[in-house]
Amino acid sequence: MYNNYIIYGASIAIGSSLLQLFFPWWIIAFPCFALGVLKQKQNFLPIFLTGFISIALLWGVYAAMIQIYTGSELSHRVAEMFKLPSNDFVGIISALIGGLTGGLSALCGALIKWASVDLKPVEKTNTSSD
Amino acid sequence: MRSSIAGIISAFTFFCIVALDSKINNIPPLGRFLDPFQGFWQNEVKNEKLPESIQLPKMISEGVIYYDSLLIPHIYSENEHDLYYLQGYVTARHRLWQMDFQAMAAAGRLSEVFGNLTVKYDKGMRRQGLQYGAEQFIKSIKNDKKMMSVLNAYTNGVNAYIDQLSYADYPVEYKFFNYKPEYWTPLKTALIFKFIQYSLSGPDYDFENTNSLRHLGKKNFDLLFPEILPFQEPIANNDSIWDNLEVIEVKAPQNMKLLSGLRKHAVEKDDPDNGSNNWVVSGSKTKSGNPILCNDPHLSLTMPSIWFSNQLTHPKGNVMGMSIPGIPCIVVGFNEDIAWGVTSARRDDRDWYKILFQDKSRTHYLIDNYWSKADLRIEEIKIRDKEALLDTVRYTRWGPIVYDQNFGSSDQKEGYALRWTAHDGSRELRSLYLINHAKDYKEFDKGLSYFSGPALNFAFASKDSTIAMNIQGRFPNRWKNQGKFVLDGTRLDTKWQGFIPNEHNIRVINPKSGYVSSANEHPANNNYPYYHYGQYFEYYRNRRIHQLLDSAKDLTIDELSGMMNDNYSLFAEENLTFMLEHLKTIDLSDGQKSIYTELRTWDYYYSPQNSASIYFEEWAKSVSDIIWDEFHNHPSKEYAIPTRVNTFYLLQHKPDLIFIDELETAKKENIEDIMTEAFLAAVKKVDQWNTKNPTLDLTWANYKNTMVQHLGRLPGFNIENVQNGGYRGIVNATKEKHGPSFRMLVEMTPQGPEAYQVMPGGQSGNAGSPYYDNMISKFEKGELYKVIFFAKDDYLKEPPQELLKSERIKN
Numbered sequence: 021m022y023n024n025y026i027i028y029g030a031s032i033a034i035g036s037s038l039l040q041l042f043f044p045w046w047i048i049a050f051p052c053f054a055l056g057v058l059k060q061k062q063n064f065l066p067i068f069l070t071g072f073i074s075i076a077l078l079w080g081v082y083a084a085m086i087q088i089y090t091g092s093e094l095s096h097r098v099a100e101m102f103k104l105p106s107n108d109f110v111g112i113i114s115a116l117i118g119g120l121t122g123g124l125s126a127l128c129g130a131l132i133k134w135a136s137v138d139l140k141p142v143e144k145t146n147t148s149s150d
Numbered sequence: 151m152r153s154s155i156a157g158i159i160s161a162f163t164f165f166c167i168v169a170l171d172s173k174i175n176n177i178p179p180l181g182r183f184l185d186p187f188q189g190f191w192q193n194e195v196k197n198e199k200l201p202e203s204i205q206l207p208k209m210i211s212e213g214v215i216y217y218d219s220l221l222i223p224h225i226y227s228e229n230e231h232d233l234y235y236l237q238g239y240v241t242a243r244h245r246l247w248q249m250d251f252q253a254m255a256a257a258g259r260l261s262e263v264f265g266n267l268t269v270k271y272d273k274g275m276r277r278q279g280l281q282y283g284a285e286q287f288i289k290s291i292k293n294d295k296k297m298m299s300v301l302n303a304y305t306n307g308v309n310a311y312i313d314q315l316s317y318a319d320y321p322v323e324y325k326f327f328n329y330k331p332e333y334w335t336p337l338k339t340a341l342i343f344k345f346i347q348y349s350l351s352g353p354d355y356d357f358e359n360t361n362s363l364r365h366l367g368k369k370n371f372d373l374l375f376p377e378i379l380p381f382q383e384p385i386a387n388n389d390s391i392w393d394n395l396e397v398i399e400v401k402a403p404q405n406m407k408l409l410s411g412l413r414k415h416a417v418e419k420d421d422p423d424n425g426s427n428n429w430v431v432s433g434s435k436t437k438s439g440n441p442i443l444c445n446d447p448h449l450s451l452t453m454p455s456i457w458f459s460n461q462l463t464h465p466k467g468n469v470m471g472m473s474i475p476g477i478p479c480i481v482v483g484f485n486e487d488i489a490w491g492v493t494s495a496r497r498d499d500r501d502w503y504k505i506l507f508q509d510k511s512r513t514h515y516l517i518d519n520y521w522s523k524a525d526l527r528i529e530e531i532k533i534r535d536k537e538a539l540l541d542t543v544r545y546t547r548w549g550p551i552v553y554d555q556n557f558g559s560s561d562q563k564e565g566y567a568l569r570w571t572a573h574d575g576s577r578e579l580r581s582l583y584l585i586n587h588a589k590d591y592k593e594f595d596k597g598l599s600y601f602s603g604p605a606l607n608f609a610f611a612s613k614d615s616t617i618a619m620n621i622q623g624r625f626p627n628r629w630k631n632q633g634k635f636v637l638d639g640t641r642l643d644t645k646w647q648g649f650i651p652n653e654h655n656i657r658v659i660n661p662k663s664g665y666v667s668s669a670n671e672h673p674a675n676n677n678y679p680y681y682h683y684g685q686y687f688e689y690y691r692n693r694r695i696h697q698l699l700d701s702a703k704d705l706t707i708d709e710l711s712g713m714m715n716d717n718y719s720l721f722a723e724e725n726l727t728f729m730l731e732h733l734k735t736i737d738l739s740d741g742q743k744s745i746y747t748e749l750r751t752w753d754y755y756y757s758p759q760n761s762a763s764i765y766f767e768e769w770a771k772s773v774s775d776i777i778w779d780e781f782h783n784h785p786s787k788e789y790a791i792p793t794r795v796n797t798f799y800l801l802q803h804k805p806d807l808i809f810i811d812e813l814e815t816a817k818k819e820n821i822e823d824i825m826t827e828a829f830l831a832a833v834k835k836v837d838q839w840n841t842k843n844p845t846l847d848l849t850w851a852n853y854k855n856t857m858v859q860h861l862g863r864l865p866g867f868n869i870e871n872v873q874n875g876g877y878r879g880i881v882n883a884t885k886e887k888h889g890p891s892f893r894m895l896v897e898m899t900p901q902g903p904e905a906y907q908v909m910p911g912g913q914s915g916n917a918g919s920p921y922y923d924n925m926i927s928k929f930e931k932g933e934l935y936k937v938i939f940f941a942k943d944d945y946l947k948e949p950p951q952e953l954l955k956s957e958r959i960k961n
Contacts, residue, residue, distance in 0.1 A: 037187070044317065045185035046167050082186040090194040094322065094918030098190060100866030114184035114191070117170060121181060124163040131156035 025066060028055055029074035032122070036078060048075050048118065049125035056129020064130055071126025076119030083111040173328040183325050188318040190325055193918040200955040206310055209235060209961035214945050217954040218938055221913035221921040224461040224470075226945035227959075231303045233464045234478045236959060238307025238334070241458055241475050245915040246311065247321035248454045249476035250331055251861055253338035256280045256345035258531065263327050265534040274417035276529040277543050277557055279550040280348060283572040284340035290575030291336075297580050301336045304478035308334035322917060323862050334476075339579075342476035347572045349449070350604040353419040354500045355685050358790040360411030360635040362781075365789065374792045377683060379799055383693050384672040385607060385619060386656045395654055397679040402629035403643040409504050411636045412566055413787045416558025421450055421888050422686045423878055426493035427714070428609040429667035429695055430617040432660070437704040441611040442897045445482060445491025446714050446890035448883045451858040453867060454915030454922070456891045457481075459907060462586070463942055469586040470905065470939050472892055475915075479582040482894065484903040484939075487589045488612040489896040493668045495605035495621055496684040499572070501632070501646075503548040503639030505565040512554060512565070515546055516640045522547065548639055549573050567639055569646065571624055576602035591616045591659070598622045599652045607668035613898045619666035621656040621673045624649050628681045650680050667695045669881075689795045690720045690879040707895060711906060714893045715882045715932025717875035722754040722766055725798050729769065732825040742833055756882075758851035758875045758930075767877065768832035770794065773801075776828055794879075850875060856884055858910050858926075860917075867917045872910065873930045882932070895934060902941070906934035 035051040052071040059067055087095060087107070095107040104110060170181030183189045198221060213227035213236055223240045227233040241249065254260055258275030260268035275281075291297050312331050324331060363371045378384075426447040433439040449456055461470035462480065471483010482491050508514040514521040524544035531539040544551040546567045552558075554565035577600040584597025590612055598608060598620055605623025610616070626633070626646040637644045656673050658666050669691035673682055697720070698713055730750060738746060745765050752762035774797050775782060781789040792800075805821055839853060846852045851873040860867035876882030876889070883889050892909040910929045914921035928935060949956035 040185070040187040044171075045181050045188060046171060049163070049167060079184075079186050083191055086186060086191045086194050090196040090918070091920075092194055093920065093922070094190060094194045097864075097866035097917050101864055110184070114186060114189075117180055117184055121163075121167060121170065124159070124166060128156070128160045128163045131152075131159050135153040135156035 025070050028059070029070050029077075031055075032071065032074040032126075033078040036075060036122075037082075045118075046121070048122055052122045052125035053129040056126040056131070057133050059130060059133075064127060067130045068123045068127045072119040072123030075122030076115040079118035080111060080115030083114050087111060178326045179328050182328070188316075190322050190918075192318040193322040193325075193916055195916065195919050198914065198919055198921060198954070200957060202955075203958035203960060205960045206235070206239065207961060208306055208310060209959060212961055213959035214949075215240065215955075215957040215959065216940065216945070216949060217957070219952065219954055220459070220925070220935060220937070221954060222459045222461070222937060224463065224938070224940050224945075226463045226940075226942070228464065230464060230466070231299065232959075233462055234300050234303040235307040235310075237460065237462060237473070237478055238304035238309075239311050240307075240460065241473070242308040242311035242334070244913060245454055245458055245475035246308075246331055247323040248861060248915050249308075249334075249338075249342070251323070252345055253334075253341045253476060254332075256284070256341040256348070257338075258529070261531055261533040261539075263329055263534060265536065269531060269533060269539065270416075271418070272531050273529075273539075273541055273557060274552075275348075276531065276541060277550060277552040278348070278417070278568060278570075279543070279545075279573055280341060280344040282527070282545075282550065283344045283347075283570075283574075284337055286573060286575040287340035287343060287578075288337055290577055291340075291579060294577065294580060297577070297583065298336075300478050300583060301339060301579065304339070305334050305336055321915065323864070326864065327862065339476055339478070342474060343578055344572050346474065347604040349420045350424055350494045350496075351499050351570075351572075353422040353424070353685060354498060354502075355790055356500075356502045356634070356636055357411040357413075357415060358788050360409065361413070361787050362790040363635060364408060364410060373800070373804075374796065375790060376796060378672055378675065378687075379689065379796065381693075381799075382672055382675070382687075382689055383696055384674050385621065385666075385668045385692075386658050386674040386678070392674075392678055395679060397654070398627060398648065398651065400627050400629045400647045402632070403641070406638065406644075409636050409638060411502075411504075412553055412559060414558070415788065416553065423883065423885065423888055424449055424494055425496065425670035425688060425883070427667070427669045427691055427695065427881060427883070428491040428493050428607065429665060429699065430491075430609045430611040430619075431665040431699060431702070431705055431710070432617045433615050435664045435699070435702055435705050436897075437706050438897065438899070440897050440899050441615055441617050442705070442707070442710055442895065443484075443489045443491055443609055443611040444710055444714055444893075444895050445493075445609065446883075446893040447482070447492065447494075448889055449891040450888050451856070451891065451910055453858050453860045453869060453911055453917075455909050455911030455913070457909060459892075459909075459913060459937070461940060463940065463945065465942065467587045468939075468942060470903075470937070472894070472907075477582075478579070479586050481582060483586075484896045484898075484905060485586065485588070486613075486902050487898075488591075488594055488610065489898055489903055489905075490585060490594065490611075491609045491894065492606040493609075494670055495607050495623055495673065496670050496686060497605045497623060497625055497673070498633050498683050498685055499603060499605060499623070499626070500568060500570045501626075502636045503546075503567045503569060503644070504636050505546060505548075505551060505554075505567050505639045507554075507563045507565060510562050512544060512563075515544075515565070517547065518640075518642045524551070546639070548645075566636070571603045571626070574602065574624070576600075576624070578602065590614060591618055594618075595620065595657070607670075607673075609666055609668065611896070611898050613900060613902075615898075617660060617666055619658040619668060621668075623655070624652075625655070625680070625682070626650075628683070630681050631683070632681070634683055654680065663700065665699045667692065667699065669695055686793070688879070691881050691883065694718060694720045694881050707897060707906065711893070711895050711934050712932060713881065714890070714895070715874075715876070717756040717880055717882050719754050719756055719763070719766075719877070719880050721770070721794070721798075721879050722752075722763075725770070725802070726752070726754070726766060728798075728802055729773075729825055732821045733829055734822050734826045737826075742830070745833060756850055756875045756877050756880055758849060758873050760850045760875070761848050761853075763850045763875075763877075764836055764848065764853045765832055768835050769829055770798075772828035772831040772835075773797070773824060776824055776831075854884075854886060856889065857887055858923075859887055864917075869911065869923050869926055872926065874932070890929075893929075893932075893934060903939055905937050905939060907937055908934045 258272035581600035602624035671692035
């Protein structure tokens with residue numbers, strides 16, 4: 021059953037990275053949100069984690085690649101600016117912020133679907149009581 | 151129920167995304183900033199992202215850029231339009247944020263980025279009329295078709311670069327402060343010119359002088375603030391050359407009364423040590439027989455580096471050197487035939503006029519018993535996330551009223567107007583253009599005649615072995631003491647009575663001494679028939695340069711480049727023995743005695759590893775502080791503070807005068823008391839430093855802790871603890887946050903110029919680039935890089951192997 025999540029996560033990561041070439045950073049919310057809506061079973065924690073981990077990995081790995089490729093002078097400076105002990109923290113914080121956005125967006129998708137499914141039985145009970 | 155949970159979480163998510171996309175106080179928009187796809191990570195570069203070729207449709211024909219190993223662009227084009235277009239493009243590529251930021255600073259628009267924090271600064275800039283001056287500059291250049299086309303080409307080049315940018319490509323500072331680059335305009339170039347003049351002539355002392363004169367009386371004022379001391383060696387040190395000058399006389403008005411000045415300046419002044427060294431030695435003094443020019447301009451050290459080195463080549467010209475981002479042409483440099491370098495002339499070009507308004511509405515002001523109407527200029531200061539602030543600046547016949555009830559002054563009917571040469575139309579750009587293309591001294595001198603301000607000492611060397619020094623600027627022709635104190639703006643006869651004719655400006659050409667030099671000292675002694683007051687003339691660097699060059703023979707490039715890093719303190723040589731003689735050694739502890747011994751054997755060099763210089767510097771500072779503490783610490787009024795050179799001159803030569811009761815300055819009875827108290831204070835201060843910095847060695851470089859500070863004050867973007875010696879009054883003038891903004895040496899050989907240079911930083915303005923600060927280690931050691939000066943033909947052949955990149959520009 022974890023295979024599914026890996027596939028979902030991979031699609032989010034690929035979809036986001038393509039979208040991010042053209043749109044600002046907040047575009048990552050959309051594929052995650054879509055996952056939340058489209059997913060059949062409503063297990064909130066796994067959905068949040070899928071969104072979180074896939075974006076965090078995407079951002080973290082990309083940041084790490086940039087760090088390794090360039091020698092990363094700038095992240096040292098940014099670390100000093102935010103008073104962080106080392107430049108690795110800058111990458112980790114980037115990943116966490118991306119992850120949080122992704123996870124929350126996926127959760128929103130799932131919750132909205134969950135809420136919309138909920139509406140129907142509520143309507144039924146209302147009519148029956150009338 | 152379910153829908154409200156979903157609603158709350160969705161709202162929270164939305165809120166988070168919006169928050170991560172906005173700048174909150176000093177925190178950048180974190181999501182946007184940390185996004186590896188478009189945020190600051192994209193500004194990380196391994197080498198420099200330089201393309202093989204680019205296409206710029208506005209180019210008339212093709213061009214080529216050679217980047218050498220220091221990332222200096224050598225630009226070649228077929229015509230002038232393309233040349234300045236490419237200079238604009240390439241400068242923007244490496245320095246866009248810096249030039250945009252400085253133009254905004256000059257225009258008083260920083261609050262659009264920084265909010266409330268910079269409102270006072272902006273108000274000060276607006277009230278001093280930099281934008282007004284820039285508008286006059288553009289007006290006077292409008293009729294000059296040639297210069298207008300240079301300026302437009304440069305502007306279009308910058309904007310062509312801006313047009314290509316997406317968010318990911320923005321310089322990192324835009325991402326941090328969360329705003330966008332703005333299109334360049336000719337007015338912004340004018341603003342940068344005015345900003346330079348502001349930083350060089352901004353620190354005036356008219357109010358302080360006025361306050362001190364009222365407090366001390368004329369006799370004591372002249373004693374404490376002499377215009378020139380007897381041992382000075384001015385730039386033009388030959389008395390006879392003024393004999394056949396037909397001087398234009400000026401008349402001082404009668405019945406002048408001493409006015410009261412503003413109590414305190416409301417705007418922060420730039421560092422008064424903004425200055426420089428330059429010298430040219432003729433072939434008679436060099437080993438190679440060629441003239442050699444050296445120049446190092448001292449400014450507040452900032453990152454990205456103040457100067458941008460580049461070469462501009464086209465079929466009719468070939469010039470290389472330092473440009474200022476935002477200004478077309480080369481400001482300091484050399485071409486195939488000549489080389490030139492600049493220092494600040496420090497002549498007073500800013501005067502304050504006291505204005506009397508008719509009533510509280512401040513629409514009319516008194517002038518010769520008549521109420522004149524002031525022009526109102528409404529300045530709208532936009533403030534980020536706040537409502538804009540409107541400030542009305544009144545323009546009088548003198549100039550803008552900087553200080554009135556709404557800024558820095560409390561009196562309802564009083565104001566202070568600023569008369570400043572920077573407000574007059576001027577054509578410095580034409581001057582730069584002509585100098586860039588000058589072939590000999592005659593053409594150079596003619597080109598300079600368009601240069602009004604800031605007043606600079608131009609050192610000159612040419613292939614045909616002419617050496618010269620021109621003190622260039624548009625100097626008001628003053629009566630004695632005009633402009634030293636606040637002037638009476640209610641009478642017309644206090645105005646400037648014209649300007650010193652350009653032919654009467656001071657020039658030194660091929661002097662017998664075999665060299666010319668300037669280091670912000672007096673331009674000439676009192677035999678020069680025009681009054682030439684300056685705020686703050688140098689006494690030590692210039693004489694040290696003379697000391698080194700007077701007897702020198704067979705000078706080599708190494709010796710001359712070493713001279714720019716010379717750490718010898720002439721001030722220490724002339725005063726330390728005197729100070730030690732007057733120190734009461736009996737009461738000193740063992741530790742203090744060893745410092746005393748260290749100072750006695752010290753060689754007067756402020757070298758980086760030395761520690762005696764720390765004690766000496768603190769000691770001399772304390773002496774001045776103790777003697778003039780009442781001037782320093784007056785709660786509501788600013789007084790002029792006697793310079794260190796005059797303080798010690800008086801201590802050594804007229805000790806009784808300093809201690810007369812009328813001055814009410816020194817509480818101490820005699821020199822011994824003061825020297826000892828100052829010595830103990832200095833030792834205590836150094837001890838405190840030791841306690842605060844237990845891990846650092848007590849060396850001059852560590853103690854001085856030179857820092858090159860980022861323009862936007864971003865911590866982490868500075869260069870800290872630069873290991874370089876020197877200090878104020880020393881040829882190597884590297885101070886805490888101030889010093890040589892580049893060092894350049896040019897030898898004019900018969901085959902063409904051979905040039906060397908270094909700057910405290912690097913060519914790139916991108917803090918993620920290795921070229922941001924790659925020159926700092928050579929700067930610290932006082933070494934220079936040899937730079938390549940390509941001939942026109944070099945661009946038409948195969949690019950040389952050792953280049954970083956050869957870039958083709960297609961149209």
